[in-house]
Amino acid sequence: MKGTMPQLRSQRGEPTRGGSLTFLLCSVPSDSHMWNLVALQLLIEEMGHRVVNLGACTAVPLVIEASRAERPDCVVVSTVNGLGRVDAAQLITALRAEPDLAAIPVVIGGKLGLRGDRDTDPTAELRRLGYDGVFPVGASAEPALAGFRAFVATTLERAR
Ligand code: B12
Numbered sequence: 001m002k003g004t005m006p007q008l009r010s011q012r013g014e015p016t017r018g019g020s021l022t023f024l025l026c027s028v029p030s031d032s033h034m035w036n037l038v039a040l041q042l043l044i045e046e047m048g049h050r051v052v053n054l055g056a057c058t059a060v061p062l063v064i065e066a067s068r069a070e071r072p073d074c075v076v077v078s079t080v081n082g083l084g085r086v087d088a089a090q091l092i093t094a095l096r097a098e099p100d101l102a103a104i105p106v107v108i109g110g111k112l113g114l115r116g117d118r119d120t121d122p123t124a125e126l127r128r129l130g131y132d133g134v135f136p137v138g139a140s141a142e143p144a145l146a147g148f149r150a151f152v153a154t155t156l157e158r159a160r
Helices: 035-046 060-070 084-096 123-129 142-157
Strands: 022-026 050-053 074-079 106-110 133-136
Touching: 022 035, 022 060, 035 050, 035 074, 060 084, 074 084, 074 142, 084 106, 084 123, 106 142, 123 133, 133 142
Parallel strands: 022 050, 022 074, 074 106, 106 133
Antiparallel strands: none
């Protein structure tokens, strides 16, 4: 996969408010939705941080390569097509198997199952596999986004 990393980066210049963290934003291989990624990139940039957005249908080897190249403060996985639960397990297993990347915080959020509100909560399962934060989206995205903001403030920004 060498040489294939897209250069889709913030075009908004250097972050302005304490913008010291780098986020690697990606999806999972099966998921072609992209507005979730665009919205999250804007949200994280508004928080004052730098985003490297790998785009939709993100291949697992690309996430590994970009993690090694960028040394992000956090990998953010966003998926909404409902297959995320399965794909996300493969992604975190691959990332955690790389000793030099194993300590990077990785969080996931979005519409993680196919049955909406009737899905069982995937949080415990995904945490057990190695995700540091899990933010499932239900009827409204706001609780997930609030949880993510709190994670960034308490876990990432405070750790610096
Ligand atoms: C546009 C769209 C498409 C377009 C995508 C175009 C593109 N390139 O982006 C097309 C037509 C290609 C498409 C295809 C499919 N889609 Co579609 N799509 C949508 C739709 C109508 C809007 C998605 C969108 O752009 N939303 C705008 C963004 C800004 O909102 P968002 O995606 O929800 O993201 C926000 C939150 O979820 C949250 N969030 C997301 N990730 C993360 C991560 C973290 C860490 C946090 C904190 C928060 C968070 O924050 C984001 C910003 O607010 C939704 C329905 C809907 N109203 O959501 C269905 C929807 C996502 N699609 C769905 C499905 C099933 C499919 C298909 C499987 C349909 C099919 N049978 O072919 C395919 C899958 C394709 C694939 N390989 O992935 C389902 C998913 C079901 C589920 N998960 O429960 C939905 C919910 C429709 C439905 N109600 O059934 N889709």
